Amino acid sequence: MILQALLTEFEYEVASTRKLLEAVPEKDILYKPSPxxxxxxxxxxxxxxxxxxxxxxxxxxxxxxxxxxLERGSPDDIKATLALFEKNVALARTALQGLKEENLTEDWTMKVGERVVLGPMPRGIVARSFLFNHIYHHRGEMIVYLRATGNKVPGMYGPVYEDSAGSK
Incomplete structure (x- = not known):
């Protein structure tokens, strides 16, 4: 039940993330709001x-x-980043589809060498926080970057402000 909900959310949100990344213009690729x-x-x-x-x-x-x-390529090449996104989404989808409901309760740990940086905690909690919510957090940042540079933000959950009658 929970796993099916995660899979459904994953597919819906991948489409929204794709729209957002496709909205990143090359002309503003080096923009940063602070040092x-x-x-x-x-x-x-x-x-x-x-x-x-x-x-x-x-x-x-x-x-x-x-x-x-992971070979990422240059962050200054949005086309390379979009290709990286598509490749990683396919890998992520396969990993998600390979799970069983009971896998969500198994303990999981993240390390960097010998240093534990996250966990141990149930894999389902990690999936929600470290994966799903982490992406949503950074998508929100990207929306701010796009607006700060005068670019259009794509509607991910319906029309955006710029599409509404209130912005005219």
Whole structure:
């Protein structure tokens, strides 16, 4: 029951994330709102990378980030980031579809080398917080970046402000 809900949400939200990443213009790829912020390109690439983490999170009981590597390409190339996104979504989908309901209650831990950075905690909680909610958080940041640079934000949950009569 919970797993089916996660799969349904995953597919719906992948479409929304795709729309958002497709809205990132090359002309603003180097924009960053503050000295400590990522550029728009780095933020887009991070969003695409989170989908890669589904594999380690959903197929391993201990995910060592230091032992894993992902070729990302340049964050200044939005087309490369979109390709990375599509590749990682396919991997994430396969990992999600390979789960069984009982896998959601298994303990899971994230390490970087010998240092434990998350967990142990039930895999279902990790999926919700570290994967799903993490993406939503960064999508919200991307919306701010797009608006700050005068770009149109795509409607992900219906019309956006710019589409409404109130903005005319």
């Amino acid at each position: 400590v912020s990522w550029t728009m390109g780095e933020l887009a690439q991070h969003i695409a990378t989170i989908y890669y983490w589904y594999v380690g999170t959903l197929t391993k009981t201990v995910y060592d980030m230091a032992a894993d590597s």
